Amino acid sequence: MQLTLWTYEGPPHVGAMRVATSMEGVHYVLHAPQGDTYADLLFTMIERRSARPPVTYTTFQARDLGGDTANLVVTAVQEAYARFKPRALLVGESCTAELIQDQAGALAMGMQLPIPVVPLELPSYSKKENWGASETFYHLTRTLIGATARPRPERAGRRPRVNLLGATALGFRCRDDVREVRELLRTIGVDVHVVAPLDATPEALATLTDADANVVLYGEIAYTTAAWLQRVHQMPMIRTVPIGVGATRDFLTEVGTALGVDVRAALESPAARLPWYSRSVDSTYLTGKRVFVFGDATHAIAAARIARDELGFEVVGLGTYSREMAREVREAAQQYGLEALICDDYLAVEEAITKAAPELVLGTQMERHIAKRLHIPCAVISGPFHVQDVPARYSPQMGWEGANVIFDAWVHPLMMGLEEHLITMFSEDFEFGEAGSHLGARGGSPSTPTTAGTTVVLEAPASVATVTLAADPALPAWTPEGEKELKKIPFFVRKKARANTERFAAERGISRIDVTTLYEAKAHYGK
Amino acid sequence: MTGTALPVMNAATGCVEAPVLRERGQREVFCGLTGIVWLHRKMQDAFFLVVGSRTCAHLIQSAAGVMIFAEPRFATAILGDRDLAGMADCNEELDRVVRELLARRPDITTLFLVGSCPSEVIKLDLGRAAERLGGEYAGRVRILNYSGSGIETTFTQGEDACLKALVPVLPEAPATQESVLVCGTLADVVEDQFGRIFAELGIPVQFFPPRRATQLPAIGAGTRLLLAQPFLNETARALQSRGATLLSAPYPLGVEGTTAWLRAAAEAFGIAPERFASAIAAPAQRARTAVARYRPTLEGKRLFFFPDSQLEIPLARFLARELGVELLEVGTPYLDRALVAAELPLVPATQLAEGQDVEKQLDRCLAARPDLTICGLGLANPLEAEGLRTKWSIELVFSPIHGFDQAGDLAELFARPLQRIARLKV
Numbered sequence: 001m002q003l004t005l006w007t008y009e010g011p012p013h014v015g016a017m018r019v020a021t022s023m024e025g026v027h028y029v030l031h032a033p034q035g036d037t038y039a040d041l042l043f044t045m046i047e048r049r050s051a052r053p054p055v056t057y058t059t060f061q062a063r064d065l066g067g068d069t070a071n072l073v074v075t076a077v078q079e080a081y082a083r084f085k086p087r088a089l090l091v092g093e094s095c096t097a098e099l100i101q102d103q104a105g106a107l108a109m110g111m112q113l114p115i116p117v118v119p120l121e122l123p124s125y126s127k128k129e130n131w132g133a134s135e136t137f138y139h140l141t142r143t144l145i146g147a148t149a150r151p152r153p154e155r156a157g158r159r160p161r162v163n164l165l166g167a168t169a170l171g172f173r174c175r176d177d178v179r180e181v182r183e184l185l186r187t188i189g190v191d192v193h194v195v196a197p198l199d200a201t202p203e204a205l206a207t208l209t210d211a212d213a214n215v216v217l218y219g220e221i222a223y224t225t226a227a228w229l230q231r232v233h234q235m236p237m238i239r240t241v242p243i244g245v246g247a248t249r250d251f252l253t254e255v256g257t258a259l260g261v262d263v264r265a266a267l268e269s270p271a272a273r274l275p276w277y278s279r280s281v282d283s284t285y286l287t288g289k290r291v292f293v294f295g296d297a298t299h300a301i302a303a304a305r306i307a308r309d310e311l312g313f314e315v316v317g318l319g320t321y322s323r324e325m326a327r328e329v330r331e332a333a334q335q336y337g338l339e340a341l342i343c344d345d346y347l348a349v350e351e352a353i354t355k356a357a358p359e360l361v362l363g364t365q366m367e368r369h370i371a372k373r374l375h376i377p378c379a380v381i382s383g384p385f386h387v388q389d390v391p392a393r394y395s396p397q398m399g400w401e402g403a404n405v406i407f408d409a410w411v412h413p414l415m416m417g418l419e420e421h422l423i424t425m426f427s428e429d430f431e432f433g434e435a436g437s438h439l440g441a442r443g444g445s446p447s448t449p450t451t452a453g454t455t456v457v458l459e460a461p462a463s464v465a466t467v468t469l470a471a472d473p474a475l476p477a478w479t480p481e482g483e484k485e486l487k488k489i490p491f492f493v494r495k496k497a498r499a500n501t502e503r504f505a506a507e508r509g510i511s512r513i514d515v516t517t518l519y520e521a522k523a524h525y526g527k
Numbered sequence: 528m529t530g531t532a533l534p535v536m537n538a539a540t541g542c543v544e545a546p547v548l549r550e551r552g553q554r555e556v557f558c559g560l561t562g563i564v565w566l567h568r569k570m571q572d573a574f575f576l577v578v579g580s581r582t583c584a585h586l587i588q589s590a591a592g593v594m595i596f597a598e599p600r601f602a603t604a605i606l607g608d609r610d611l612a613g614m615a616d617c618n619e620e621l622d623r624v625v626r627e628l629l630a631r632r633p634d635i636t637t638l639f640l641v642g643s644c645p646s647e648v649i650k651l652d653l654g655r656a657a658e659r660l661g662g663e664y665a666g667r668v669r670i671l672n673y674s675g676s677g678i679e680t681t682f683t684q685g686e687d688a689c690l691k692a693l694v695p696v697l698p699e700a701p702a703t704q705e706s707v708l709v710c711g712t713l714a715d716v717v718e719d720q721f722g723r724i725f726a727e728l729g730i731p732v733q734f735f736p737p738r739r740a741t742q743l744p745a746i747g748a749g750t751r752l753l754l755a756q757p758f759l760n761e762t763a764r765a766l767q768s769r770g771a772t773l774l775s776a777p778y779p780l781g782v783e784g785t786t787a788w789l790r791a792a793a794e795a796f797g798i799a800p801e802r803f804a805s806a807i808a809a810p811a812q813r814a815r816t817a818v819a820r821y822r823p824t825l826e827g828k829r830l831f832f833f834p835d836s837q838l839e840i841p842l843a844r845f846l847a848r849e850l851g852v853e854l855l856e857v858g859t860p861y862l863d864r865a866l867v868a869a870e871l872p873l874v875p876a877t878q879l880a881e882g883q884d885v886e887k888q889l890d891r892c893l894a895a896r897p898d899l900t901i902c903g904l905g906l907a908n909p910l911e912a913e914g915l916r917t918k919w920s921i922e923l924v925f926s927p928i929h930g931f932d933q934a935g936d937l938a939e940l941f942a943r944p945l946q947r948i949a950r951l952k953v
Binding site: 126 | 551552553554555556557558559560561578580581582584585586588589590598599602603604605606607608610611615617620621623624627628644645647648649676677678679681886903904905906907908909911912
């Protein structure tokens with residue numbers, strides 16, 4: 001039993017819904033009680049989809065439980081087949097149906113429908129949404145292609161072609177990423193054969209093996225399928241995710257190597273504005289900004305690399321809720337001298353962010369909550385996301401344009417250079433207050449962790465929440481003068497200054513922090 | 528429109544005898560857990576701990592729009608494989624989670640353990656858990672339980688189950704103490720308005736649920752129960768078994784409903800008709816003016832209600848009688864005739880539908896092509912894409928819509944989609 005305030009991922013059957021909703025000609029019959037239809041609104045509201053997800057729910061109730069809930073499955077399959085005429089059918093169970101063990105998938109298999117039927121067994125009490133999407137995509141692909149190895153397609157006399165795998169409904173910026181990667185590949189003379197699951201048909205999925213290689217755009221969704229295609233059908237797999245300028249170059253190189261294409265001319269592009277924007281003098285103020293990165297593994301790994309190598313930030317935290325890709329994130333974190341936070345506990349992430357005291361949080365909708373509470377700027381880099389993060393304009397994350405979009409999106413919440421200087425110089429200006437910037441009005445007192453064992457009250461607009469910090473009697477105390485001087489440091493770096501000073505004093509056995517200790521610590525740490 | 532007499536209906540007509548289409552099939556409605564989204568804001572010292580699956584947690588945060596930046600006063604104790612396989616004792620695990628939670632939130636005085644589909648199916652006894660933990664936290668935290676499971680409750684029935692769980696702990700009022708108990712979550716501002724009107728009528732009033740779970744209303748033989756929401760069947764029954772008398776009235780939606788609702792209380796307390804008339808004259812007149820503004824937009828428009836909150840019948844009555852809409856179909860998850868006894872005679876004859884087979888209902892809706900369809904969030908954008916105008920029904924339980932001073936706002940909620948489409952040139 002796990003205490004959860006917010007959850008990063010839904011249950012695995014929501015992952016299956018994402019695959020079904022992505023595709024055309026696929027329907028999903030879900031054995032589920034009343035209420036589980038809430039999942040429809042994720043698609044129709046967050047993503048503003050104009051059609052209902054292709055899902056039929058059996059809607060069993062308490063009074064059905066002693067009776068024939070299995071018959072509800074059969075009826076729902078019959079009616080869904082007659083009404084929607086799908087060309088492939090997924091059949092599965094939500095968490096409650098899993099407990100009553102009607103074997104919905106097996107029942108549907110026994111109905112002899114003239115279309116492929118894929119029974120899904122997605123354990124709701126141990127697995128989550130992205131895993132469910134990955135398994136669904138894998139089983140659907142296996143069913144439609146078959147396990148018999150086919151001859152590799154003839155390469156002579158045509159351009160090389162690849163499949164783009166992993167884009168789904170409710171995936172972060174998937175639609176725009178696919179367009180961007182398609183364009184990127186066009187510049188090196190590589191065609192896109194099938195994009196899946198997004199906008200794919202069962203018929204198209206059956207021809208995946210006609211491509212020369214598979215590009216895994218989102219490992220959380222597509223790795224299992226691509227690995228199977230590599231193992232059974234000898235299809236090379238391209239795993240570099242082209243998010244960021246460096247990763248885009250690496251991606252092109254990997255595609256070139258896999259397909260025998262010369263990509264050298266494509267490695268620099270006038271469309272890539274991030275490198276110049278980052279070099280331009282205005283960006284100097286970005287130098288060494290402390291960022292905390294948390295999201296799905298694909299986006300978190302990419303974001304950390306961009307943050308350090310392309311914007312000149314300092315990565316002070318890196319983590320993911322994608323347990324299936326924990327190894328990749330751990331390896332990435334080592335490059336930044338960090339221990340990865342592998343965790344789906346919102347409260348633990350909040351604690352880690354509080355402790356790291358970053359100047360910018362790159363995360364999901366959940367980290368937006370956390371950052372708002374801690375009064376730290378935040379940009380969303382990964383699902384789960386809000387309707388606000390599904391922009392009307394073209395906003396990919398991948399490729400050259402994706403890097404441009406990322407530069408804008410991450411810099412936007414930060415304070416601009418001269419504004420920061422003015423606030424630093426004249427911090428006592430009453431109009432600056434603690435809210436003297438476009439970072440927004442502050443609901444109350446800042447979340448300043450004070451010394452030993454204090455309870456800090458954060459006043460959020462609608463309620464009061466408390467964060468209790470671990471009592472640490474080892475920490476030195478502040479003199480009133482020291483405390484007063486600390487307040488002259490702008491609020492957005494004050495927390496870090498306080499922590500540094502306390503550490504500096506503790507290491508030197510200084511029990512009372514005065515103005516001198518504060519400035520000695522500043523000189524010691526350099527910023 | 529100001530001052531126009533409302534059509535008088537014979538009590539035997541309206542929708543009392545109307546045939547009801549009863550359907551079962553796929554239901555596009557929330558389960559009772561969703562009520563936590565407003566209940567946890569209403570009672571500021573209460574916390575709701577759902578004992579369920581990841582689906583439950585996902586449902587509540589999705590219904591809440593994940594836009595509450597304040598730390599929520601609800602959480603889910605997510606059951607895992609170990610709990611189900613018996614490798615972990617569910618009761619011990621639950622105790623551990625509750626202790627963790629209460630240590631984190633010392634401001635909580637009432638904790639609801641909320642049952643879900645999975646906890647019901649595995650027969651986890653939350654009643655006993657509440658007793659056990661209640662003993663441990665005696666004097667500090669009151670621990671209660673109810674079920675918001677989808678196999679037993681629809682959307683607003685969750686509030687009914689929650690309030691019913693509070694009834695046994697309401698203090699006893701002396702039999703001689705006469706007062707009105709307004710039952711059902713109302714926006715704070717609406718509660719204050721009603722409080723002023725009752726004060727002017729000289730009627731003592733209490734509200735249930737209260738703003739703080741420690742300030743529970745007292746109940747006894749002198750309690751006159753006035754339901755503010757049409758979905759509190761079980762709570763009403765429990766309150767009656769504790770001596771309260773139920774006043775039958777239409778619900779306080781629109782001028783007519785609010786007037787009749789207040790009058791039921793006034794009559795029960797023997798308030799002189801002149802005093803009643805003078806107490807409501809000004810707000811009722813304001814409300815008539817406010818509602819009249821939207822009548823040109825809505826008059827003659829054809830409306831179709833999908834089932835959602837059980838508010839459908841009182842809303843249909845308001846829209847038909849005060850705004851002149853034509854009702855094509857009024858769907859409701861449950862038709863509880865006792866709770867809408869004063870409403871049905873007032874609703875012009877129309878197709879009532881109880882339960883749902885969403886595909887068939889969509890067929891009927893698309894064939895009828897109503898001017899405005901009231902439906903849930905899962906259906907709204909798809910219907911808009913079919914060229915229909917829609918009103919999200921969930922907004923009707925998340926907005927202040929009751930009482931005189933909200934009557935215009937309520938009308939506006941229905942007029943807005945029509946006015947919006949008239950503005951758009953894209």
